[in-house]
Amino acid sequence: MEQALIWTEWTMEFNSSVFSPARANYYRCLQTLLLLSQEDTRQPLQYLNAFIKMYGAEAVEAASAALSGEAAFYGLPAVDHDLQAFPAHQSLLKAYDKLQRAKAAYWSK
Incomplete structure (x- = not known):
């Protein structure tokens, strides 16, 4: 204390x-x-x-x-392992996922 x-x-x-x-x-x-x-x-x-x-x-x-x-x-707010309490973080993760899918689609051609 x-x-x-x-x-x-x-x-x-x-x-x-x-x-x-x-x-x-x-x-x-x-x-x-x-x-x-x-x-x-x-x-x-x-x-x-x-x-x-x-x-x-x-x-x-x-x-x-x-x-x-x-x-x-x-x-x-309380935080879980998925950081669901942080909408901005979730948006960044979605954008990152979208970027990775686009990269995979581009490089697979």
């Missing part, structure tokens, strides 16, 4: 000028949850209502999911 906190703070510092307000709020929430997770005497559930008031339910849910490993990257 210590490395996660270091990288969260690094991300906040170097990307703050390009983050949307929602993304900045998410990273502030994530930083708070990471700091709290390092303390043995406190339980994050004790502060759930306060966090929801401070950051909003969506940010708290997303940050909690990141901590538990359910959702690794905020705002990015």
